[in-house]
Amino acid sequence: MNVVFLSPHFPPNFWPFCVRLREAGHNVLGLADAEYDHLRPELRQALTEYYKVGDLHHYDELLRALGYFTHRYGKLDRLDSLNEYWLQTEARLREDFNIFGLRPAEMDRFKRKSVMKQFFQKAGLRVARGRVCKSAAEVQDFIDEVGYPVVAKPDIGVGAAKTYKLTNDEELKHYIATKPPVDYIVEEFIPGRIVTYDGLTDLKGQVVLDSSLEYSKGVMEAVNEDSDIYYYMVRQIPEDLREAGKKVVETFGIRERFFHFEFFRLEDGSLVALEVNVRPPGGLTVDMFNYANDMDIFREWANLLTYGEVREKPTYPYFATYVGRKDHIPYRRSHDQVLAEFGPLIAHHEPISGIFSGAIGNYGYILRHPELDTLLAAAQAIQERA
Template sequence: MNIVFLSPGATPHYHKFCVELKKLGATVLGLGDEVYDQLHPDLKSSLTEFYRVNDLHHYGDLVRAMGYLTFKHGKIDRLDSLAEYWLETEAKLRTDFHIEGIKTDSIESIKRKSHMKRVFQKAGLEVARGEVLRSVEDVQKFVKLVGYPVIAKPDVGVGALGTFKIRDSKELETMFNTKPANVDYIFEEFIESRICTFDGLVDVAGQIVYCNSMIYSQGIMETVNDDLDVYYYTARDIPLALQTVGERIVRAFDLKARFFHFEFFKLSDDHYVPLEVNMRPPGGYTVDMFNYAADVDLYKAWAEIMLTGKTKLEYDRKYHAVYISRKSRRAYEHSKDQIMQKYGAHILNHVSVPGVFSSALGNEGYLYRADSTQKVLEAAEYIRQKY
């Protein structure tokens, strides 16, 4: 089986997906604008070939690359980057080269937040009131219905970059004066609640083979805009109401052979309002967290689904896995040595975060697991304690 992995070196630990594909016998073909010699050694050893283009944004170059790889290796069976940024590019390439997976006829519903709302509503789910608005006057009319504050975010966008919390008419004017030109923004009513997720992996039949949920110390928007450090941790038990609405969304979007990451407002233990969907693994080091929480290997499980359409996972979420971030410009009370002395037996990794991810994930992070929420919160407090 020939599998093209788009931009294989962009996310530091995603080389593990390519490694597992090769172990299972796939011909793994890299297509990216990275310098080959700078790729992770395990990634290089897993690739049968790496085709470098100068810029992944030049679609014509990607078409020529795919034509070459098809001529040399035969029909391409799968293509993915597991990154939200390239979803539309992937869909175009799958359409043009007749590759199984999400194509251009269905990309809008998973790319545009305004279209996601339509799918939620069609599935009978409650949503936050919101719409794409292009003028101050239209937003003011919307505010008359929902009141301040309102949230403004790019209709197409990744993470919390470019997101505004608007508290009054002055901030609204500022937002329109500073937002990127020619970018559609969706404006939504502000809902005061915790954010949680429903995440997992589905096989080629759309069956959920793994799922979990994450709880955040605060929203990613607040983390980025207010320059905060964040922690988030996996659940051991998923509330029935959350799992039920999550499964409805999987069916509503007709997901096949994909990771998913759904975000919700948690209004109570039995009341969840969908915020948005992301058809990729959760960001940061979350795949590793899921593996640590249940002693599974989702890199291998995804690779098995790519090659055979299915995988068999028997798992128990025995632990909470938590990611605890620190930012270099903060003065923390406890040093790395003190942290390792106190928690080292249960710290699974200490990572340095690439700059492009640091606004959300900090400059460094600790991956820790424990069997109780109390232990998670105590560790998060200790590691993030400031002078």
Template sequence: MNIIFLSPHFPPNYYRFCVELQALGATVLAIADESPERLRPELRSALTEYRQVPDMEDYDALLRACGYFTHRYGKIDRIDSLNEHWLVFESRLRTDFNVAGIGVQDIMHIKRKSEMKKIFQAAGIPVAQGGLIPTVEAARDLIDRIGYPVVVKPDSGVGAAKTFRLDDDDALARFFSDKPPVDYLLEEFVEGTICSFDGLTDREGHPVFFTSHVYNQGVMEAVNEDLHVSFYSLRQLPPDLQAMGLKTLGAFDVKERFFHFEYFRTIDGRIIALEVNMRPPGGFTLDMFNYGNDIDIYAQWANVIVHNRFTASYDRKYHCAFVSRKTGKPYVHPHGDVLQNLGERICHHGPIDPAFRLAMGDYAYLVRSSDLTPIREAIDYIQAMA
């Protein structure tokens, strides 16, 4: 099986996907702009061949690299990166080389929030009121109908970049005076808790693994207010959230992919769809899958790709939490005290890549427990500030 992996060195933990593919006998071919010498040894050893390109944003360079691989190794069976940034490039390459997976005809349904909203609505899944705002007049018309506060976000974007809450006409005017030259979506501000439905499907679209996470706040607040972040996995999924997640899987026809769906749980208990992401959740969440279930999700993904089998059994035996800190904040408990006092509850800790600093933080702790109370206590302890 010939598999091309784009940018396999980033995020830093993604090298493990290539290692597991190679262990199953796949021919693993990679393209990135990093020099080969700077790739970690485990990744270099897993790659059958690596092509460095000067600029990963240059589609012609990617096209030539894939053409070279096709000439040398034959038909390409899969092209992937598991990275939001490269989804459009992947889709173009799949279409040009007739490779299974999401192609150019489908990519905008999962990249543009306005298109996601149409699919949600067609499936009967509740969404926030709103729409595209090409002009300030269009924005005012929507606000006349739904009222302040509202949220404005790029129609195609990730990580709450350039996403803002607007509370009045002055804020709306300021936004349009400095609006980036991209399509924007305006929606009613939904008050509630963000929760997710995350997992992996096989080639037929059956969910072979799924779980859910509850977030202490939205990424928009973390980015715009420079807040630290925490979220934790659930051992038992609420039936309505699980049903909504499975309905979303069917609506978007997710096959042989990781997925990360986000919803609001409103104060009165309703579930409102926020967005879909056809890639793993960010940060250390893949490792949270592992620590929460005592599995190896990297190996299981590779097994699904190569053999269409998920062989691990899981019962969500632990809650697992991601708890971050941001440099410069006056935390009460130093790092050494966190490790000493939380002990075995800490299953992993380490720095976060600077590229994710605004949304995720500078340093993260993964905490697990079979009970939720120790998880919440650990979050409070790690993030306590003077």
């Protein structure tokens, strides 16, 4: 199989996907704008060939690159980056080279939050009331209908970038004056905890691996307040969450892809569907999955492409927690003190790339333990202020 991997060096912890593909016997064809010598050695060794373009945003350069790969290796079987940012570019390339996977005609339901709502409702799931508002009058009309607070966010956007929570008329005026010149969707504020349903589907759209995250706070709050966050992977996925997630997979038609779905869990225990992402969950979450299950999700993805199935299923023997810290926050414990005090719990730690640091911190720790209370106490201690 000839697999084109767009931007194989970023996110920086995704390089094992290419390594496992090559170990499975596939041609792994890297395509990016980074210098070849700047790729980590393990990634360079995994690539059958690397094609450097001047800028990944220049579509004509990508066309030439895939034309070269086709001439050199024959039919291209798969193309991916597992990165939300390149989703539309991937879809265009698949269309132009007749490669299996998501195509441009499917993008609206995966990129536009307003269209996601329609598909959630088709799946029989509850959603927050929301509307794309293109004028100040439309925003005011919506607020008059649902009341404060409301959340305004780009209809097409990644993460919580440029997201506003509006609680009064002054904040509304600030939003109108400062919002970027793109379509925004305004939604009623839902007072619930964010929970996720994450996983991987096979060619038939069956979920073959899954997991779930719960957060100490919303990512929007962490970004807007420039505060820190922790989140953990559960050992037992609630059945109503799994059922809702599988309805989303079926309704959205997600085949042979990772997914990351977000829901609100309300105080009464019910779920409200929030957002769909057809990529692995961000940050170090794929690594958390591996530590929580003593397995290799990178290899299982390669197994799925190679054999049409995964060879190992998660058993969830541990809770895994990600704990982020930000450089500007004065913490009670230094990094060395964290390692000394919580070393037996810490499975991994590393600096976080700047593009993710606003959401999940400048430095991250992955902790694991069979008991959640042990991890939560450690997470709170690691983030304790001086």
